[in-house]
Amino acid sequence: MAERSPTYVFVSHDFDNVLALADYVAVMKAGRIVQ
Known part of the structure; x- marks a missing residue:
C-alpha cells in the first residue's frame, strides 16, 4: 500500500x-485537487 499523507x-x-x-x-475528489 502506498504511503498516504494525513487529511x-x-x-x-x-x-x-x-x-x-x-x-x-x-x-x-478521488485524491486529486479539483478546486
Whole structure:
C-alpha cells in the first residue's frame, strides 16, 4: 500500500478565520485537487 499523507478538516464559524485560511484551501475528489 502506498504511503498516504494525513487529511485535516478544519471547521470554523468565524468568518475572519475563513478569510485567513482561504489561500490554503483545496477541494479534492478521488485524491486529486479539483478546486
